[in-house]
Ligand SMILES: Nc1ccn([C@@H]2O[C@H](COP(=O)(O)OP(=O)(O)OP(=O)(O)O)[C@@H](O)[C@H]2O)c(=O)n1
């Protein structure tokens with residue numbers, strides 16, 4: 001299998017309440033930067049042949065040095081990200097298209113991942129790549145533990161309660177056949193339409209396309225708020241104790 005990975009790592013980490021000059025991707029978990037864990041998982045995934053990362057301009061040299069030092073040989077380019085996550089992913093898509101034109105070949109699938117999800121495992125990446133090749137699209141998810149309600153028309157009060165047994169919390173990496181992902185992003189750009197994940201673009205512009213569910217455990221967290229750091233340390237200890 002030949003999958004390319006896009007890692008979106010160009011956010012500002014607003015909800016992490018960072019100090020001036022700090023970057024969420026470079027915070028340390030288990031002695032390594034968050035993004036180091038993330039890249040390592042894709043480096044080790046057998047299905048992945050190339051990795052493209054979008055990050056802030058000032059972090060490009062740091063990530064290039066990290067890749068050289070750590071033997072992340074699959075890293076093909078570190079690109080400047082965009083205003084929104086979707087823009088950062090699109091910048092990587094453009095780089096992949098350039099590579100496709102030069103080489104005359106296309107990857108079977110493209111996997112889009114958040115740099116801030118460091119605990120995805122190489123075998124999970126391979127399984128998502130396999131399922132996205134089989135079905136055209138595959139998204140990892142897990143079951144919410146809390147009951148989820150809409151906010152009401154008066155935003156100070158609740159609206160309806162959603163049926164929890166039909167809900168899933170979606171994560172990344174989200175895998176798509178290359179042409180599907182490229183077309184969905186091109187269409188979104190044309191319409192100026194933004195969503196919080198890539199699968200939502202596919203759902204909107206290719207509603208007939210099934211998106212396969214890949215149920216994961218609860219380790220694939222997105223490091224988002226300060227409370228996630230001690231949780232991430234605990235998950236890291238648990239994962240490494242089993243190695
Ligand atoms: N313009 C952006 C915004 C986000 N991301 C990336 O998308 C992933 C998911 O975003 P999130 O966890 O929300 O990160 P931030 O956008 O940095 O966080 P916040 O919303 O709190 O600012 C992260 O790996 C983030 O770096 C990106 O590449 N480009």
Ligand SMILES: C[C@](O)(CO)[C@H](O)COP(=O)(O)O
Pocket residue numbers: 085114169170171172196197198222
């Ligand atoms: C893509 C994502 O991680 C799926 O859960 C999520 O939507 C990213 O949202 P964010 O607001 O950019 O963190």
